Amino acid sequence: EDQVTQSPEALRLQEGESSSLNCSYTVSGLRGLFWYRQDPGKGPEFLFTLYSAGEEKEKERLKATLTKKESFLHITAPKPEDSATYLCAVQAPGGSNYKLTFGKGTLLTVNP
Amino acid sequence: SAVISQKPSRDICQRGTSLTIQCQVDSQVTMMFWYRQQPGQSLTLIATANQGSEATYESGFVIDKFPISRPNLTFSTLTVSNLSPEDSSIYLCSAWTENTEAFFGQGTRLTVV
Numbered sequence: 001e002d003q004v005t006q007s008p009e010a011l012r013l014q015e016g017e018s019s020s021l022n023c024s025y026t027v028s029g030l031r032g033l034f035w036y037r038q039d040p041g042k043g044p045e046f047l048f049t050l051y052s053a054g055e056e057k058e059k060e061r062l063k064a065t066l067t068k069k070e071s072f073l074h075i076t077a078p079k080p081e082d083s084a085t086y087l088c089a090v091q092a093p094g095g096s097n098y099k100l101t102f103g104k105g106t107l108l109t110v111n112p
Numbered sequence: 113s114a115v116i117s118q119k120p121s122r123d124i125c126q127r128g129t130s131l132t133i134q135c136q137v138d139s140q141v142t143m144m145f146w147y148r149q150q151p152g153q154s155l156t157l158i159a160t161a162n163q164g165s166e167a168t169y170e171s172g173f174v175i176d177k178f179p180i181s182r183p184n185l186t187f188s189t190l191t192v193s194n195l196s197p198e199d200s201s202i203y204l205c206s207a208w209t210e211n212t213e214a215f216f217g218q219g220t221r222l223t224v225v
Binding site: 004034036041042043044045046049087089098099100102103104105 | 113116118142143145152153154155156157160170204206208213214215216217218219221
């Protein structure tokens with residue numbers, strides 16, 4: 001069974017204090033690893049898809065990286081508006097090719 | 113990208129009744145899905161909404177409880193039937209584009225009293 005574990009569950013940073021969120025996964029044949037941002041009361045907002053180990057993608061202060069066992073979401077010099085829950089999901093073969101298995105998320109709070 | 117409109121955004125329903133949630137995508141998409149997000153839990157896939165045919169349900173979810181329709185490529189509905197307090201949750205519509213990016217609606221927060 002595909003498993004996705006995100007750590008830490010919650011992270012509190014000061015504005016400008018860089019850090020990383022972790023997403024560890026167990027899956028047979030990864031098709032893609034997805035990162036989302038979710039604000040309270042809203043649906044997940046798509047950030048990145050990574051497909052192979054060694055791949056990196058960047059968007060503003062966020063950079064996502066992928067290895068064969070885990071992915072990191074690096075946040076550089078965060079601002080209070082980066083506060084949100086960050087979700088990781090894996091896409092694996094078997095059943096629906098489009099099925100995503102999600103982790104529970106990391107709640108990031110950036111204090112001014 | 114795709115913009116997904118979901119309604120209602122929230123509702124409070126009596127136990128034993130049903131709620132139908134609508135999902136409209138602004139462009140043709142390859143796949144549409146329905147997820148449930150319970151408090152403190154990860155998103156769980158309920159079913160794949162297949163155009164013009166019966167939905168494909170994940171383990172633990174059945175058609176009698178969660179009937180789904182998808183009459184065309186851009187619209188789908190999820191009904192949560194015979195409501196109980198355990199059904200209180202956020203329900204999310206999702207769609208995949210041809211670029212294999214998965215987008216989500218804003219969600220429907222259901223409270224059953």
